[in-house]
Amino acid sequence: MSLTIYLAELATTIISKLGLPGIFFLMTLESALIPIPSEAIMVFAGFLVSKGEINFLDAVLAGTMGNYAGSAILYFLGKKYGAPMLLRYGKYIFISKKHIEEAEKFFQKNGKLAVFTGRMLPAVRTVISLPAGIAKMDFKTFTIYTILGSIPWNMALTYIGIVLGQNWHLILQYSTLIDSAAIIALIVLIAYFYISKKHEVNLFSSQNSQRAIYDKSGSESHDK
Structure with a gap:
């Protein structure tokens, strides 16, 4: 069994037991670079919505707030320690030099908009908070763009889960x-x-x- 499949199954177990707090917790970890696929989290949440166990907007809100919490952690890590410390110890929390360099280039090219659009791009979406912190981006602006960028992604994944229903696990493929x-x-x-x-x-x-x-x-x- 691959690590991704294992973590996806672990995520569904946590959500089944905890509900909305489980979604918030897992999306916080995902946005803090713990490799739990957001696709599995939010699509499974959509499946639970289709069963009437949770509300669509509540699921999206829990996921979005989790995104923000995890992103804020990375933001402050970037702001306090900067790139050198992250390059040295990042490997222990699944942050590679390549990830940091890609996110920095994307942020430098797109500025504040990078935080918004970056939330919807693979690889970049979980790392973009680091260069924002390193650049000491205004935290209020960071908060607004992070939340606004997370909403479309979470809504789309939750809706896919509703459509797939019992076949939600196909998202992993x-x-x-x-x-x-x-x-x-x-x-x-x-x-x-x-x-x-x-x-x-x-x-x-x-x-x-x-x-x-x-x-x-x-x-x-x-x-x-």
């Missing part, structure tokens, strides 16, 4: 496919907002140019 789909969806979303923003800027610039021409024409007519 297709987790890579889901991660790929999440990346594609995120790229499309970012591209859409970028194009929309660029269109707004061009439209605003065009309107200002037309207004300037109109004002100039009016001024010349008045002078005459």
